[in-house]
Amino acid sequence: GQQVMQIPQYQHVQEGEDFTTYCNSSTTLSNIQWYKQRPGGHPVFLIQLVKSGEVKKQKRLTFQFGEAKKNSSLHITATQTTDVGTYFCAGTGYGGSQGNLIFGKGTKLSVKP
Amino acid sequence: DSGVTQTPKHLITATGQRVTLRCSPRSGDLSVYWYQQSLDQGLQFLIQYYNGEERAKGNILERFSAQQFPDLHSELNLSSLELGDSALYFCASSLRTSGRGEQFFGPGTRLTVL
Numbered sequence: 001g002q003q004v005m006q007i008p009q010y011q012h013v014q015e016g017e018d019f020t021t022y023c024n025s026s027t028t029l030s031n032i033q034w035y036k037q038r039p040g041g042h043p044v045f046l047i048q049l050v051k052s053g054e055v056k057k058q059k060r061l062t063f064q065f066g067e068a069k070k071n072s073s074l075h076i077t078a079t080q081t082t083d084v085g086t087y088f089c090a091g092t093g094y095g096g097s098q099g100n101l102i103f104g105k106g107t108k109l110s111v112k113p
Numbered sequence: 114d115s116g117v118t119q120t121p122k123h124l125i126t127a128t129g130q131r132v133t134l135r136c137s138p139r140s141g142d143l144s145v146y147w148y149q150q151s152l153d154q155g156l157q158f159l160i161q162y163y164n165g166e167e168r169a170k171g172n173i174l175e176r177f178s179a180q181q182f183p184d185l186h187s188e189l190n191l192s193s194l195e196l197g198d199s200a201l202y203f204c205a206s207s208l209r210t211s212g213r214g215e216q217f218f219g220p221g222t223r224l225t226v227l
Contacts, residue, residue: 043156101216
């Protein structure tokens with residue numbers, strides 16, 4: 001079945017350093033979404049990418065969708081303590097059951113002030 | 114606040130028991146999704162309902178079942194509980210049935226099976 005792998009599992013950075021998490025799917029994705037879950041909280045939608053090669057920016061966050069629509073990345077520039085949390089990618093494949101978002105296991109980011 | 118509500122917030126029960134988790138979607142959302150989050154497994158999709166009908170099934174055990182009622186709230190029933198069922202259970206809702214589009218997550222129900 002479809003699998004979404006995410007690396008690294010953990011990332012510890014000093015405040016001000018950059019951070020990147022990578023997401024890879026075993027199959028071509030219809031779209032990919034990114035969510036952030038703060039400690040003790042629930043996942044919150046960040047963005048959705050649909051087009052091959054798409055790049056979107058939200059302030060210090062840059063999201064990319066690969067040309068083959070099988071991989072994606074989230075890059076945070078100059079991390080802040082407010083960036084702490086777990087970042088999940090989630091993809092939807094083609095065909096089969098629509099609405100079936102497959103989540104990666106997430107990258108847990110800690111930021112040292 | 115996502116607009117999705119889940120009750121109860123915490124649930125402690127014993128092995129072999131049966132529990133029901135409840136979810137009310139955001140106003141206007143027709144799709145409800147259930148996810149299980151364990152420490153090492155990330156978010157596992159369990160099942161999706163759209164306007165009262167089952168639309169997609171993930172890794173849901175036969176001991177688990179769900180339904181969506183005419184008022185669009187949903188319930189997840191977990192029976193013959195095992196220690197391994199201890200997890201955080203999230204409900205999410207969205208307007209559409211397809212995998213495109215933001216899902217709004219509720220605060221979750223933390224289930225502890227002793």
